[in-house]
Amino acid sequence: MKNLRIKLAGVAFLALLSTYKSYAIIPASEKNIKSKIENVTVFTQGAQIYRNAQVNISSGITTLVFDGLESTIDPKSIQASGLGNFVIMDVQHSIKYPEPTLLDLTKNPKNLKYIRLLQDSIVIVDFDLEEIDSKEAALNIEKNVLLNNRLIKGETKKDTLNLVKDALAFLREKLNNINSELLKLKKEEYRVNLKKQRMQSDLTALQTYNTQTGDVVKDETTYRVIVTVSADLAVTGTMNINYMLQDAGWTPSYDLRAKGAGGNMQLTYKAEVYQNTGIDWNDVKLTLSTANPNQSNVKPVLNTWWLNYYNPYAYQYKNKRAEYDKDNLTKSSAYGVTSPSPAAELALTTADYTVAEENMTTVEYEIKLAYNVPSDGKTHFVAVQTKEIPANYIHFAAPKMDKDAFLVARIINWDELNLAAGAANIYFDGTFVGESYIDPANLSDTLDLTLGRDKNMVVTRVKQKDKTKEKLIGEDKVKTVTYEITVRNTKSSASNFNLQDQIPVSQTKDIVVALVESTGGELDEASGIVNWKFNLKPKESKKVIITYTVKFPKDKALAGL
Template sequence: MKKSVYRSFPFLILLLGMRIYVFSQNQVRVEAENQHITVFLNRAQIDAKVRATVLTGTSKLIISNVASTIDPNSIQVGGKGDVVIMGVKFKHNYLGNKKRNVLEDSIRITRTEVETLDMLVKVADNERNMLMANASIKNEKDGVTPEDLKEMLDFFRTKLTEIGTRQMQLARQSKEANDKLARLQSQLNSQGGNLNQPAGEIELTVSAKANSTLEINLSYVAHAAGWSPIYDIRAKDVRSDIALAYRANVFQNTGIDWKNVRLTLSTSNPSEGGTKPEVLAQYVSVYEPRPIVARGRGDYNGTLDGKALYSSPAPPEAKMEESIVSTADFVNTIQTTLAVNFDISVPYTVISGGNPEMVDIQNFNLPATYKYYAVPKYDKDAFLTAIITDWEKYNLLPGIANIYFEGTFVGTSNIGNSDTKDSLLISLGRDKKIITKRETIAEYKSRRNIGSNVRESFGYRITLRNTKSEPITIVVEDQIPISQDSRIEVEAEDIQGAEYNKETGKLIWRLTLQPLDNKELILKYNVKYPKGKNIQGL
């Protein structure tokens, strides 16, 4: 008997130890409160606050409302509280997708409502069928008096009216429930993979000597977020400054909604990396092709007798009124060494997986010079352009610009900072009131044999007409062919004062046309080449 007690004693201690362990591991679930989000061109840094109370001993804080696209190596934890942080771990919770759970719960409840209504409709139909099955009236020989008949008619009328009213109500409720179910299902289907995205959680292990209240600062970088620039360019007329609205399309698919957060847009792109490339030794050698091995007993997948002949690399992983105030009036621009940050003081909400949120960054009035450009060789229309100098100081990124001129949308153009020119040229569209024409001078065009060579002469007449009521400045462009063969000679005979770039063959005339003025330009050149040769490019 004593022996049996003695053997159970260690087991009792083990149980006590397990109980102590269980009660010393406190698990607290809290939700991160996202406060400030720095959105890069690709990725976003999320700064959040977490408040929690932990008991004495070791506790695990399960922090939800965390991006599921987090970079685990970027997690930083700090804050106030008399605790020791023992570990930080990120994990996915495949049951914690609140959006999907809410939608699925709504679908489940609505589907139950539809099934209940369908059952009640069948009950009402059966009641009506049973009532009508017993509606036959017998004659007086069977003991039915007029009084009985009146009583029965009143009964049937009352019951049929009651059943009919109930059927109409049920039909209306059933239609509403089915419409709601269809909308919920469509919403679930439209979200696609967004609702299949697992929830993100950060597990924080802390040790406290006493009960403590914590205020934790949480920061991390998340993928599947960013912003892209978009511009609105408005020109009232050719005597006014350019009004440029600098905006951002902010998008995110991090698995959590950014609700009423302060945004900072950064021109930095973390995906490009910040490490300079290293120049390694560049070796040269004589290329000696290997002999081609005939296929023998091998298959057709690059193997011979079971040995690989080559290995394939692994595939890569996969018009606004002036009185209206916009968020651009609440943006503080901060120039850092490597980037520009636009700090927006107005809170924004950006839904995960939703449409991009348009954010106004800045509004500029840019002094501009207006010129017309024409290339009659390719297009008979003249194009109005605005030329902006010192444009690089406005921190413009490459992007699409919507162009408005004289209150009308004229199209889109590209704008950016990748051009090394001192000025930025913005096309404002076609102007049908500037008429251009390029035609061949037939009497000049000729082909003659000179010894062993052929000499061809080409002549073109370019005519311009300004039908506008004000003078214009126009740049006309054309070209002369360039020879890449010493046997072919190209000679410019008459370019009528044009700027001639012999390396590119480009010709430029800079003209001023008065109202209703006409101008004629002549272009002549000769090409000499050996007889019997077909010359391309003429």
């Protein structure tokens, strides 16, 4: 029985050993894979690249090398998947540095010979310049020693007149010799530098010529992703890899177009896409995401806020501990991005073939048309969406600040459009009238867009002198101010008008401000703004009166009135 157990253990060990040999001892075959960028998800900062390739996998362990990739890959973000009867065992990021290459003397040997001679000559010239610097330093030291001599400076007490004359004559002779030598060295240094500049210019010209004619091999570093797979049998399949890059991104921008003071507005959502990854994106499907993978996703935690007396030592310890905690905080970046759809039909515009998918925290715009985005760092416009949005048109005027009336398009529930923060170009009747800024952080559900000044609305604001006066009441002075505002519609169409003016707001209880008359205007007591909203028929005029009083101590002067 004991021998039987020993035999069974030996058989199991041999079986395990044979299995280990089949995967560990047999060397893995290596295959270079040429992949193509199929999809790119562009974030506001960064981009996620999706590559795929058809692969032929041998039985056993195979190393698939995806080379010719971008240099700014984030190794932590690399993911691999595939279709086929094989197992993905490992994924690694690798950098392959080229072997040093010698110049091929069979190609333009004369130029290469001159290049080497010039390089050697420049080295010799550098030694000459170093020798000149050494001589100049020695002469300057000698000059300083002479000038700092106690006898020359008159610091000795036993100097005679003859001794001083001899010392000055000696100093004059030596300084003349030293200055003469320094001048010679300066001329020599100029001549040698000029010689070096000419040689350097010739060297650069020869190297540029050889590079353009292809006679000098450029050393290039190769960035790779290595995927190790295992298969029981030889199989053909598809391998997909994706990873994050930093040298790319996009910013939103908008065109808002209105045709006349009525009807809907046309909103064109554009993306300004840029990338400088080193590899062009040719014929790729783009997905634009409002997410920022570089931003930390760690939720904040409020700790107990302790309050105590000031202690310098404790305060210093607290600062050091905070710095330590900050340095050791690990950021959690989320790369969970829905892969773009691989299939799409051709269309005339990308805006008609964009799908907006709103996730829990972000919005993604999937553009189903293939795009080319070169790696040039420049901005390339991508049309995302075009929508007709309802708008109400009003005229607005605040004649205290500006005598003109402004045509304003008011968009209701604009926060339901899934817009990101960005600049907006505004067009009215085909004419560019200015810029605005769409900010989703604005808590209001109404977006007002100024379409320009309307000279057909005439607004005047006149101070009524006969109703503006001051009088004393006991220890107080009361000042009454009255303005008459007139709005006239010279257009052939009616208009909804929003008129604004204001009264001052007191900052102290000694100053009392009261609105006496506003012709139906509504006062916001916190800001002092008075609003009038009315409809003006064609050729109709509207007059409003605003009168307010200010009561304050008579022995004090008001500021701001």
